[in-house]
Amino acid sequence: MTRTDDKENRKIAAAKKMRDIMTTYYLDALSASQNNRQVAWITSGGPVEPLVAMDIIPVYPENHGAMIGSSKMGEDLCSKAEEMGYSTDLCSYARADIGCAVVQGGPIGGLPKPDMLICCNNICGTVLKWYEVQARYYDVPLFILDTPVCHTGYFPETAAYVKAQITEYIGFLESVTGKKMDMDRMNQVGHLSLEGQKLWQQVLKTTAHKPSPMSAFDAFFFLALIVTLRGTRTAVDFYRELLTEMEDRITRNISIVPEEQYRLLWDNLPVWHRLKWLSQKFSDHKACLVADTYTSAWCGAIQYIDPENFLDSIAQAYTRIYLNIGIDQMADQILDMIAFYDVHGLVMHSNRSCKPYSFGQMDIMNIVRKKAGIPVLMLEADMVDPRSFSQSQIDTRIDAFMEIIQHKNRPHTRVGPQTDTGRKAGAR
Amino acid sequence: MISAGIDIGSITAKAALVDDGTLVATRIIFTGYNPAAAAREVFAALLSQTGIPEASVRRIVATGYGRASVDFAHKTLTEIICHGAGAHFLDPDVRGVIDVGGQDSKAILLDANGQVENFAMNDKCAAGTGRFLEVMAQALQIPLDQMGEISLGAETPVKISSICTVFAESEVISMIARQKNRRDIAAGIHISTAARVASLAGKIHLGPPVVMTGGVAKNKGMVKALEDRLGYTITVGAMPQENGAVGAAFLAAGI
Numbered sequence: 001m002t003r004t005d006d007k008e009n010r011k012i013a014a015a016k017k018m019r020d021i022m023t024t025y026y027l028d029a030l031s032a033s034q035n036n037r038q039v040a041w042i043t044s045g046g047p048v049e050p051l052v053a054m055d056i057i058p059v060y061p062e063n064h065g066a067m068i069g070s071s072k073m074g075e076d077l078c079s080k081a082e083e084m085g086y087s088t089d090l091c092s093y094a095r096a097d098i099g100c101a102v103v104q105g106g107p108i109g110g111l112p113k114p115d116m117l118i119c120c121n122n123i124c125g126t127v128l129k130w131y132e133v134q135a136r137y138y139d140v141p142l143f144i145l146d147t148p149v150c151h152t153g154y155f156p157e158t159a160a161y162v163k164a165q166i167t168e169y170i171g172f173l174e175s176v177t178g179k180k181m182d183m184d185r186m187n188q189v190g191h192l193s194l195e196g197q198k199l200w201q202q203v204l205k206t207t208a209h210k211p212s213p214m215s216a217f218d219a220f221f222f223l224a225l226i227v228t229l230r231g232t233r234t235a236v237d238f239y240r241e242l243l244t245e246m247e248d249r250i251t252r253n254i255s256i257v258p259e260e261q262y263r264l265l266w267d268n269l270p271v272w273h274r275l276k277w278l279s280q281k282f283s284d285h286k287a288c289l290v291a292d293t294y295t296s297a298w299c300g301a302i303q304y305i306d307p308e309n310f311l312d313s314i315a316q317a318y319t320r321i322y323l324n325i326g327i328d329q330m331a332d333q334i335l336d337m338i339a340f341y342d343v344h345g346l347v348m349h350s351n352r353s354c355k356p357y358s359f360g361q362m363d364i365m366n367i368v369r370k371k372a373g374i375p376v377l378m379l380e381a382d383m384v385d386p387r388s389f390s391q392s393q394i395d396t397r398i399d400a401f402m403e404i405i406q407h408k409n410r411p412h413t414r415v416g417p418q419t420d421t422g423r424k425a426g427a428r
Numbered sequence: 429m430i431s432a433g434i435d436i437g438s439i440t441a442k443a444a445l446v447d448d449g450t451l452v453a454t455r456i457i458f459t460g461y462n463p464a465a466a467a468r469e470v471f472a473a474l475l476s477q478t479g480i481p482e483a484s485v486r487r488i489v490a491t492g493y494g495r496a497s498v499d500f501a502h503k504t505l506t507e508i509i510c511h512g513a514g515a516h517f518l519d520p521d522v523r524g525v526i527d528v529g530g531q532d533s534k535a536i537l538l539d540a541n542g543q544v545e546n547f548a549m550n551d552k553c554a555a556g557t558g559r560f561l562e563v564m565a566q567a568l569q570i571p572l573d574q575m576g577e578i579s580l581g582a583e584t585p586v587k588i589s590s591i592c593t594v595f596a597e598s599e600v601i602s603m604i605a606r607q608k609n610r611r612d613i614a615a616g617i618h619i620s621t622a623a624r625v626a627s628l629a630g631k632i633h634l635g636p637p638v639v640m641t642g643g644v645a646k647n648k649g650m651v652k653a654l655e656d657r658l659g660y661t662i663t664v665g666a667m668p669q670e671n672g673a674v675g676a677a678f679l680a681a682g683i
C-alpha cells in the first residue's frame with residue numbers, strides 16, 4: 001500500500017459529516033435574527049439544555065476561540081484586545097473573543113450578536129468578568145450561575161444554593177424570551193442530552209483498544225458537537241454513527257497512528273494552533289495520545305444526571321465537573337484513566353491561559369509519578385496564543401520524553417555499557 | 429568497538445570517541461553559523477588528533493540543538509539523554525545533572541542505572557542560561573571567564589530582581605552608575621541565575637550526588653551560588669562541556 005492509500009484508509013469518515021453539521025449550526029446562528037430566533041452566548045460548562053428546550057440558539061465563545069486558534073488567527077485577535085488595554089495574562093479565549101467582537105474578524109467574521117449571555121463559573125473565574133465586559137459591550141442581559149467549588153465533596157448547602165439558581169435561570173429565560181418553558185420539551189431535551197453524553201463517553205472509551213482507532217487529536221475535533229449541540233437529536237445521531245465507525249475500525253484493526261507502539265494521556269486544553277504539528281510529532285515516535293482529560297469533561301458528570309428529574313439533577317452535574325473539583329480528585333481521575341487506557345506516559349500542557357486547569361498540575365505530576373510510576377512531560381504553551389509556544393524547545397522535550405519511554409519499555413537494557421568500565425571524573 | 433558522540437550546541441561543537449567502554453579523547457570548537465560544517469570539522473579534528481581512521485568508527489550519535497544537521501550520524505538523541513549518560517559513565521554514583529549551556533539550562537534526574545527518570549528545562553527565555561551571564565559580563569566589562577573568580581570576593585552581593593535579561597541588564601547598568609562594587613554585582617548576577625536554575629532542580633526533586641555540566645560549570649562563582657541555593661555540594665567533572673558528547677559516544681556503542 002502506498003503512503004497516501006494508507007493515510008486515506010486511516011481517515012475517519014465521520015469527519016466530513018461533522019464539518020457539515022458545524023457549518024449548518026454556525027449558519028443557523030449567524031442568520032438567527034433574520035429567522036426571528038434568539039441567540040444566547042454561553043460558557044462551555046454552562047447548562048445549555050434549557051436554552052435548547054426554549055429554542056434559543058446557544059453559541060459558545062470558547063468553541064469560537066478554538067476555531068480562532070486552529071485557524072491561526074489567535075495572535076492578531078489577542079493583540080487587538082491587548083491594544084484595548086487587556087493584559088497578556090488574561091485567558092486567550094477571552095482576549096480573542098473581546099478582540100473579535102470589536103473587529104468582527106476570525107474565521108467566520110465574528111459570532112452573531114447575542115440576545116443574552118449565560119455565564120456559569122464552574123470552569124473558572126475569568127468568565128465572570130469576560131461576560132460582564134461583553135454584556136456591557138452588547139448591552140444585553142447576563143445571567144450568572146454561581147457554582148461553588150467542591151474540592152472535597154458536594155454538600156446540602158451547595159445543592160440548595162445551585163438548585164435555587166437553576167429555577168432563577170428558567171425564570172430569566174422566560175422573561176427574556178417572553179415565553180413559558182415547556183416542561184415536556186425540557187424533559188425530552190434532558191433525555192437527549194444524557195443520551196448524547198453517554199454515546200460520547202462510549203466513543204472515547206473505544207480508544208482503550210490496542211491499537212487505538214482514534215486519538216485525542218480526533219477527540220478534540222469531534223468534541224464540538226457535544227459542546228454546541230448537547231441536548232439535540234443531531235448530536236445523538238452523529239455520535240451513534242461515530243461509535244459504529246470506531247467499532248468497525250476496531251474489528252478491522254485500523255489504528256489512527258501507524259504501527260502504534262506507545263500510548264499516552266494528554267492533560268489540559270489542546271494547543272489549537274499546533275494540532276497538526278503535535279500529532280505528527282507524536283506519530284513519528286509511534287506514539288498515540290489515546291485519551292485526554294479535556295474531552296472527557298463533557299461526559300464526566302453523567303452519574304449525577306437523572307433524566308426523570310433533569311433540572312434538579314443538573315445542579316449537581318454542572319457543579320461537580322472536572323475543573324471544579326479538588327486536585328486529589330483530579331489526580332484520582334487521571335490515575336483511573338492511566339489504568340483504563342493502559343498508557344506509557346502522561347503529557348501535561350501547562351497552559352498559560354487556563355489557570356484553573358494548569359494550577360495544581362505540578363502536584364498531579366508528582367502524584368502520578370509516585371502512584372503510577374510513569375514518565376510525565378510538562379509542555380509550556382497556550383491554547384490560542386502562539387506567542388507562548390516555542391517550537392524548538394517543545395521539540396526537544398518531546399524527543400527526550402519519548403527517549404525515556406523507549407528506554408523504560410525496552411526490557412533489561414541499561415544505558416550503554418556496564419558502570420565498572422566508566423571512569424571517575426576528577427572532582428573540582 | 430569505537431564509537432563517537434557529536435554534540436552541536438549553540439556556541440560550541442563537541443566530539444568524543446569511546447573505545448570499548450573507555451573514553452579515548454574529546455575535542456571542542458566554536459559552532460559558528462554552520463552547524464553541519466562544525467560537526468564535520470570537530471569530528472575530523474578529533475580523528476586527526478587521535479590518529480584513528482574514520483572507517484574504524486562504527487557508530488555515531490549526534491546530540492545538541494544542532495543534532496539534526498549532523499548528516500553522518502547513525503542516530504540522534506536529545507541532550508537530556510546524552511548528558512544523563514555522560515554523567516553516569518564518568519561517575520556511576522551520580523543521581524542528578526545540572527547542565528547550564530549557552531541557550532538553555534536543564535536539570536536531569538537519574539536512577540541507579542543511569543537512566544533518565546525526569547527532567548526540567550528552562551522556559552522560553554534566556555534567564556538562567558549562559559547567554560544571560562554573557563550579557564551581564566559585557567555590561568560589567570569583564571571577561572566572561574573571569575566573572576566567577578571576581579564574584580568570589582564579594583562582601584555584600586547586590587539583589588537583581590528582574591528575570592528578563594534586557595531589564596536585568598539595565599538594572600546592572602544603573603548599579604554601575606551608582607558605583608556599586610563589581611564583585612558584588614557579579615555575585616548578585618550569579619545568585620539570580622542560580623535561583624532560576626535551582627527552581628528547575630526543585631521541580632524534579634533533584635538531590636545529591638549532583639554533577640554540573642555545560643560551559644557555565646566552569647564558572648566557580650556560579651557553582652558556589654548554586655550550592656548555596658540548593659544546600660548541597662555539586663561536583664564539576666574534568667570536562668563539563670564535553671559531557672554531552674561523551675554520553676552520546678557511550679550511547680552510540682549500544683545502538
Ligand code: SF4
Nearest residue numbers: 091123124126354355
Ligand atoms: S481560563 Fe480556562 S476555563 Fe476559563 S475560559 Fe479560559 S480556558 Fe476556559
